[in-house]
Amino acid sequence: MVTRSRFVAKHDGAPPTPPPGGYQRARQFPSSPFAPELTMPFAPREPEPKPARRRHWFGWAALGAAAGLALVLLIQLAMGATDTIYGTTMIALQLVVAAVVIAALFVPNARFLGAIALTVAVILNVGTIGAASALQSSAAGTYDGETVRDKTEQEYPGIRDVDPDLVLQAESLEQMQARFDSLSEAIRTELTDRFGFTWVRIGEGSTRPERNGYGGESMLVEYSAPVWATEQPIRTEAQKREVMAAIDDGLLREGVYWPLYPLNADSGITDDSLDKLYGSADPATQVVWEWYTEVGGTDLMYESGAPDPSLFYATITDLTHDDTGVFRQRQEAENASDGTPLEGLQLFFLGRQLLSEADREAFEQAIADSPID
Template sequence: MVERSDPPRYVSDSAGAPPLPPPGGYRGARRALLGQVPLAASTPTLPVVAGAGRETERGDSWSPSTAPRAARRSPLGWIALSAVVAFALVCVILLAVGNADAFFGATMLVLQLVVLGLVIAALATRAGRTLGAAALTVALVLNVGTLGALSAVRVAATGSYAGHKTDKQKLWEAYPGIKDKDPQRFLSQQSLEKLQSLADETMSDVRAQLTAKYGFTWVTVSDAQDRPERNGYGGESMLVRYGSPVWATTQPVTGYDHKLEVMQTIESVIEEHGWRGMIAFNDPASGVDPSVIPKMYGGATPETQVDWEWFSDEDPDPGWFYATMTDLANDKTGAYRASREQTAKRTGEPLEGLQLAVVGRYMLSEKKTDDFTQALKKYP
């Protein structure tokens, strides 16, 4: 009996093998393959060939929607930036000419709002956001608020309101004297130079007498200074306020009797130089309102006060002589000491002791007498 066996498997020929696929593959095989393999893996990236409608290596056509787009700037961004720069230039010009009032007029405020609207519109668009941010930066630095405030400060410091004043206002702004004060008074009183000389002589003698009697030593707290007086019409007069050097003892002056004796010694010396008898502002008997004395001098009576202030003048001449004392032994709260420590740290003056100073108001220098007289001829 012949045994049947399975047909032998082919080894090297095509017997029993499935037929080869037709040229170009089976219909629909590509769609099936794409359904099984991820799209990113099945379609490798090929270089883009320039030119619409041209065939790529795979036969796919190129379209403008698939090509990368160059970054574009929105016209609105350029408009906003240009408007901000132009507006800033206008503000800078107004600042340069000193026209402070223009910053706060309705026209400038409306223009500022229009510029702000353009900046906001540019920021709201993606293409104009970069230029809009640049415009916003400029607008935050150079605008009606910042430059207007700077212009107002400048005008206040220099008094340069000339662009908005009448000829009459400009004339009186240059008035050499003081409003409502007879200019002949300044010509007849002692000059600035004479007051300076009197102050130096008086304080020199006072310091010498106090040093001889009490052993005081002295330091200069501040140098002499003078500054123009305002004339009452918005300008500066030819007169000055004079302040002599301020001298201070390096030793404290304590005890009611001792302080009273020192003040009386000062009074006796200045009277020899033509000054009148001194008035104690810190004493209720001087006529000062008793309710303010404790607040000003640290106590209701001289015996309990931290500060003493005595004063003299040389009426009718304008010089004023001041002698002040600070006695921290009477400071019960420590407030005066804290204040004096801050002052001493700033000026280098002693914490307590005696200080001497001379002040003159509305002083006319001998060097300006002729100019003062000549300038008065312009005024009725």
């Protein structure tokens, strides 16, 4: 029978006693769990440093290409050279740089530099810098998207396909103004004698520069003579034709070779267009009759490269045929604006591609200096 006193009185089963001097390298524990830990009897071994990895030269090349292109673009941005930024050369360089940067991303030891180059290329490229330059130029009003040749052509003093020598030989602005005044007075006198018309002058003569055919303004001008209108309406178709025939006779006596042509009876215009322009396709029920002819003082108008001939318009308005009220509304607006009679005959001369005598010397010098033949 096993009893507890066996273990108390004897040492059977107990661990052996330590050898003299104790165990070698025995672990020591603090006397209290709150006491500081004992230092290790030996120093820990430091890890060996890894050798530095060298960057591949292709990565440096990609970074240099991206930085170089970005620098060039920034310089062009500072100069406001928007056209150059969007030019073929810069776009080609951008494509080359993009190819180099992308290739660097697949080269070992070049990916880090390639990633930096990619960041630079994404931020500073033809698209971003070009957009910034366009916005800057637009805000300053300095960008017109034109080349040096475009600007040179825009400064051409003449008109494209018009011979400058024939311009100098043609009637001047002042001569044509005097001719218009003479023709208008002759026609008004003829019509007054035949039909007893009285007249009112509407507005003053005015000029505006002609376009030169290259996107700019020419030294030649278009002249709009004052309009003369009758104070009496013209109702019947027969009287309208008599008036136009009388005008034709007066122009012929003054040296105008071409007879009046009725635009309101032009066979080349559709009936729908005639209805919108003149109120009807039938002259007998039209609100507006509009006849015209060319006015030229010399035979130069028939030569190739000559200035466009001047024009004369005779227009009769008869509101008794205005069933829609559209023409009356337009005439009432003109009457309120400048006193134009609601109905009756109007005479109007238009001079085209005319050179003022005051600009003759400047025109000759500008033509001589222009690189355009």
